[in-house]
Amino acid sequence: MDADATLSLALELGFSTARICRADEAWAAGDRLAEYVADGHHGSMAWMEETLERRQHPTAMWPEAKSAVVVGLNYGPEQDPLPLLERRSEGVVSVYAQNGDYHDLLKKRLKHLARAFAGKTGKQVKVFVDTAPLMEKPLAEKAGIGWQGKHTNLVSREFGSWLFLGVMLTEAELEPDEAERDTCGSCRACLDICPTNAFPQPYRLDARRCISYLTIEHKGVIPVEYRQPMGNRIYGCDDCLAVCPWNKFAQTSTEMAFHPRPELKGPLLAELAALDDAAFRQVFTASPVKRIGRDRFVRNVMIAIGNSGDHELVSVVEAALDDGSALVRGMAVWALGQLSPLRVSEMHEMKVAAEPDLDVVTEWQALSQKIS
Structure with missing residues (x-):
């Protein structure tokens, strides 16, 4: 099974694009990753530091790897997500998480490809869909699927910003494709649109300032300076992806599994705030959103409500304010201060006296000082 046959099978299995690169050649991505972690830009994602050595090169994961078959699956949205940010009483969930978990679909197809390849060639294979310590984006650039733009995400001439990536490593030596070249040029659209200035320089993201990190990976109280810039984003952020000029070539995904669920098309913040743990699990069954848990999700919803300007909320x-989660209570205090600061002075003494959690007391005190 040669390179052409392998790529043809990948397309037959439903992947939007597939290309090949060497997996055993030197590259600069490993050094960039080490510098990124050394600078602390990975935030609290300790797993990046713990798996750094294995992430730095594909052969660190598997010394026998010679080639990488990189596949992409288009998840282009039906509509531009940026206008949704103006509908302030509704929550915005990142495009990739508006339906089922993409890992399941990609891995199923990759395993099919791997079984067929191994059966035809007798060569060993391993498959990866971003849950393992393998850097897919540098491999996708090396294979010619796209290039890592100034926002560090992959940009494709054919699909714009909207590609899920997977990789099949093999000990077979396959004819590689030509690498893609960076064509961002002087464009800064992705850097300039970032609400929290999370890019200290082009091609470098400080995750600690990134709304995707804050709403998904960050487990505690979200720092005050990032709350208003979050707007109504309640899970992830697509701004730097959506603004890319290369999206003029993007296509709406034909995968029904990636089309948004009806309940996530303009979900009302009031309804999301009322979710208890059981209801949260039911609404987000098989969704990437489920992994952050109900409390962190409603924490994000409270911040969005505080930014809504909707006094009916x-x-x-x-x-x-009486939620079972201190994380939710603390963000509710902040939201109340945004929508109705006079209510803070009325409730402050009673609530602080009854509140055992330091973070929540701190929120009350900060608001009291603000309006005094």
């Missing part, structure tokens, strides 16, 4: 916030 004050009663929703007041109900959350």
Whole structure:
């Protein structure tokens, strides 16, 4: 089974694109990753530091790897996500998470490809879909699927910003494709649109400032300086992806599994704030959103409510002041201060006296000082 046959099979299996690169050649991506971690730009994602050595090169994962078959699956949205940020009483979930977990679909197809390849060639293979310590984006650039733009994400001439990536490593030596070249030029659209200035320089992301990191990976109280810039983003952020000029070539995904669920098309913040743990699990069954848990999700919803300017949501916030989660209560205090600061002075003494959690007390005190 040669390179052409392998790529043809990948396309037959439903992948949008597939190309090949050497997996055993030197590259600069490993050094860039080490510098990134040394600078602390990975934030609290300790797994990046713990797996650094294995991430630095594909052969660190598997010394026998000679070739990488890199596949992409288009998840282009039906509509530009940026206008949704103006609908402030609704929550915005990142495009990739508006339906089922893409890992399942990609891995199923990759395993099919791997079984067929191993059966035809007798060569060993391993498959990866971004849950293992393998850097797919540098491999995708090396294979010619796209290039890592100034926002560090992959950009494709054919699909713009919207590609899920998977990799099949093999000990077979396959004819590689030509690498893609960076064609960002002087464009800074992705850097300039970032609400939290998370890019200290082109091609470098400081995750600690990134809304995707803050709403998904960050487990505690979200720092005050990032709350208003979050707007109504309640899971992830697509701004730097959506603004890319190369999206003029993007295509709406034909995969029904990637089309948004009806309940995530403009979900009302009031309804999301009312989710208890059981309801959260039901709504987000098989969704990437489920992994952050109900409390962190409603924490994000409270911040979005505080940014909404919708005074009809004050009663929703007041109900959350008695939530079982201190994380939710703390963000509800902040949201109340944004929507109705006078209510803070009325409730402050009573709530602080009854509140055992330091973070929540700190939120009350900060708001009291703000309006005094």
